[in-house]
Amino acid sequence: xxxxxxxxxxxxxxxxxxxxxxxxxxxxxxxxxxxxxxxxxxxxxxxxxxxxxxxxxxxxxxxxxxxxxxxxxxxxxxxxxxxxxxxxxxxxxxxxxxxxxxxxxxxxxxxxxxxxxxxxxxxxxxxxxxxxxxxxxxxxxxxxxxxxxxxxxxxxxxxxxxxxxxxxxxxxxxxxxxxxxxxxxxxxxxxxxxxxxxxxxxxxxxxxxxxxxxxxxxxxxxxxxxxxxxxxxxxxxxxxxxxxxxxxxxxxxxxxxxxxxxxxxxxxxxxxxxxxxxxxxxxxxxxxxxxxxxxxxxxxxxxxxxxxxxxxxxxxxxxxxxxxxxxxxxxxxxxxxxxxxxxxxxxxxxxxxxxxxxxxxxxxxxxxxxxxxxxxxxxxxxxxxxxxxxxxxxxxxxxxxxxxxxxxxxxxxxxxxxxxxxxxxxxxxxxxxxxxxxxxxxxxxxxxxxxxxxxxxxxxxxxxxxxxxxxxxxxxxxxxxxxxxxxxxxxxxxxxxx
Numbered sequence: 001x002x003x004x005x006x007x008x009x010x011x012x013x014x015x016x017x018x019x020x021x022x023x024x025x026x027x028x029x030x031x032x033x034x035x036x037x038x039x040x041x042x043x044x045x046x047x048x049x050x051x052x053x054x055x056x057x058x059x060x061x062x063x064x065x066x067x068x069x070x071x072x073x074x075x076x077x078x079x080x081x082x083x084x085x086x087x088x089x090x091x092x093x094x095x096x097x098x099x100x101x102x103x104x105x106x107x108x109x110x111x112x113x114x115x116x117x118x119x120x121x122x123x124x125x126x127x128x129x130x131x132x133x134x135x136x137x138x139x140x141x142x143x144x145x146x147x148x149x150x151x152x153x154x155x156x157x158x159x160x161x162x163x164x165x166x167x168x169x170x171x172x173x174x175x176x177x178x179x180x181x182x183x184x185x186x187x188x189x190x191x192x193x194x195x196x197x198x199x200x201x202x203x204x205x206x207x208x209x210x211x212x213x214x215x216x217x218x219x220x221x222x223x224x225x226x227x228x229x230x231x232x233x234x235x236x237x238x239x240x241x242x243x244x245x246x247x248x249x250x251x252x253x254x255x256x257x258x259x260x261x262x263x264x265x266x267x268x269x270x271x272x273x274x275x276x277x278x279x280x281x282x283x284x285x286x287x288x289x290x291x292x293x294x295x296x297x298x299x300x301x302x303x304x305x306x307x308x309x310x311x312x313x314x315x316x317x318x319x320x321x322x323x324x325x326x327x328x329x330x331x332x333x334x335x336x337x338x339x340x341x342x343x344x345x346x347x348x349x350x351x352x353x354x355x356x357x358x359x360x361x362x363x364x365x366x367x368x369x370x371x372x373x374x375x376x377x378x379x380x381x382x383x384x385x386x387x388x389x390x391x392x393x394x395x396x397x398x399x400x401x402x403x404x405x406x407x408x409x410x411x412x413x414x415x416x417x418x419x420x421x422x423x424x425x426x427x428x429x430x431x432x433x434x435x436x437x438x439x440x441x442x443x444x445x446x447x448x449x450x451x452x453x454x455x456x457x458x459x460x461x462x463x464x465x466x467x468x469x470x471x472x473x474x475x476x477x478x479x480x481x482x483x484x485x486x487x488x489x490x491x492x493x494x495x496x497x498x
Contacts, residue, residue: 004270005314006296007306010441012471014299014395016232018421019354019413020361086239087350087363090378094164096139096369097147097406098124101157102204106131112160116143120169121345124160127196133206133409134196136345138367140166151401159406162369170344177341180254188258188340195339196346196409201226201237201329204410207255207336210326214259220323223261224311225252227268227275227330228295228302233393233413236350238272239363241330245278251333253286254340259326263289267307269297291320299395300469306441331412346409353379355394355415357386366407373403375414386416394421395470396483428478436472436482446472446482453489463490 100108108125112118118137125135145161180188193208214221225248229238241248252264264283268276276292283290295301295310304327315322331349338344347368354361359380366375372391376382390397391411400414407414436446442465449466452459463486472482 002270002273002292002294003317004294004296005310005317006298006301007309007441008313009443010439010471011298011300011306012439012474013297014231014474016354016394018356018358018361018417019232019352019415020235020363021232022229022235022238086243087236087365088378090364090366090370090375092139092164092367093370093374095144095371096137096141096162096164096367097159097371097404098135098137098162098369099157099159099406099408100125100135101155101159102127102132102198105155107158108132108135110146110158110160112143114143114146117141117166118143118162119166120171121347123345127206130209131205133198133204134194134345136196136347137162138347138369139164140168149402149405151398151405157405159369170347175342175344178343180340183340185258185260188254191343192258192336192339195335195344197332197335197339198346198409199328200331200335200346200349200410201412202410204408207328207332211255211259214324214326217324219260220262220321221260222263222265222322222325223252223256223259224265224267224307224325224327225279225330225333226302226307226327227266227272227279228297228307229269229272230297230299230301231393231395233352233354233415234302236352236363236412237330240334240350241275241279244334245275245282247334247337248330249279249282249286250341251335251337252283252328253288254336255326255328255333256288261288261326262323263291265311265322265325266290266292267295267311268292269301270294271297299471300441300467303441303467303469305467349407349409349411351375351407351411352413353415354413355386356418356421357382357384357416359383368409369406371404371406372400372414375407376403376416382416384418387419387422388415388417390415393470395474396468427480430478430480433477435475435477439471439475441469441471442466444486446486449486449489450480450482453485459486459489460493463487463493466490 100110106129108127110125112124120140122137123134124137127133139162141162141164143160144163147161148156148158150156189208197207198204199207227241256264266276266279280290280292293314300306308325311322335346348365350363351366352363353375362379389400391400391414392398394415430447440446444462444465449459449462466486468483468487470483476482
């Protein structure tokens with residue numbers, strides 16, 4: 001039995017039956033090996049296989065635009081994967097809204113005008129400021145509209161609307177992998193920057209900017225691949241790990257060379273031992289020292305702070321030297337691999353769609369810019385009017401103000417909840433039960449902070465330690481929005497200090 005390392009205090013066991021459960025895929029690693037075997041045959045250069053691929057490409061290129069029976073919007077059919085795959089290829093939307101503003105509010109410089117024809121993967125937004133990444137057209141077509149909209153948190157976003165048309169230059173076509181071992185770190189970074197790769201599991205910060213933070217620090221440096229599934233809404237990352245494990249591992253090797261990491265640590269939830277073993281077996285071909293560390297699955301184990309705490313415990317007990325930790329998730333690493341090996345921009349991602357209001361929860365592979373409304377419609381639509389619609393996890397997700405907002409580079413999940421799952425909107429007075437203190441992984445007292453916020457007395461510096469995991473919200477019997485209030489108080493305190 002492999003030893004399990006976890007953060008020392010707080011946290012909750014988070015389960016949710018309204019999203020496709022990870023346990024659905026717990027049928028043995030042999031299944032993924034078989035799928036990988038047939039995928040490799042499909043990618044081979046055998047004459048008969050090449051003819052079959054060409055036939056399918058012709059079918060896709062000539063597909064007739066249809067009207068989706070649920071949404072009554074036009075959609076372009078896509079080929080479905082083989083039976084047994086963990087995801088569904090989403091319909092290609094006739095209208096794609098490509099956002100030009102990053103998660104942090106930084107805008108890119110628009111490079112296209114109304115009426116311009118764009119190709120699949122064409123650069124449409126240039127990231128020139130700190131925090132901005134390049135933006136590419138996820139589909140070919142014509143720019144038919146320039147739009148702006150206000151998001152739920154009051155941030156204004158801008159985008160271009162592309163009507164689908166023309167040929168796909170990349171999708172469905174076999175691409176020869178480019179060798180990268182001979183490239184320098186600077187050359188690798190240029191490919192990643194040009195392709196607009198960001199940290200897809202969280203901040204949306206350009207990967208190259210994050211790398212720069214580790215350029216001049218002390219050694220050693222370890223790359224940590226976070227395959228921690230403490231949150232059931234991370235199921236899309238789990239499917240990605242299983243379906244494209246080779247891409248995740250090769251992306252790890254590439255990032256390792258880019259940042260000069262001495263070793264790679266695969267931090268994997270203790271319930272996914274076979275995944276950890278497969279990652280280590282695949283990493284052997286790159287001849288980089290690698291380790292599989294089994295970590296707990298209490299939420300928020302996947303947060304960088306809690307993951308580092310667990311790895312420091314591992315470091316002390318196993319007498320190993322990890323040094324500084326550069327933590328990245330599987331979606332980011334797979335995108336890095338595609339950027340370097342295929343020179344493929346970030347055009348699509350895996351998204352979990354679910355919640356008690358959704359008829360048929362699914363994991364979809366969707367194009368960036370697909371409207372959120374269409375993703376829900378593709379999963380059967382709503383059983384009843386949702387009480388809450390958001391992206392991310394129900395514990396810390398961002399509320400969706402308009403269903404016509406597009407799916408972005410950091411959208412790993414979409415959920416729509418009925419009132420019974422939200423639990424109603426009635427809040428009561430604090431009863432002093434202390435449950436929030438027990439689950440806070442940082443060791444804060446949310447009850448005291450809540451009362452200090454209400455009394456408008458000093459809350460700094462304590463509020464700055466909260467990272468908004470939402471555990472206190474879940475356990476509060478009075479349904480007080482503790483995490484939200486503390487997070488907002490921290491924002492106000494920072495504004496005072498500017």
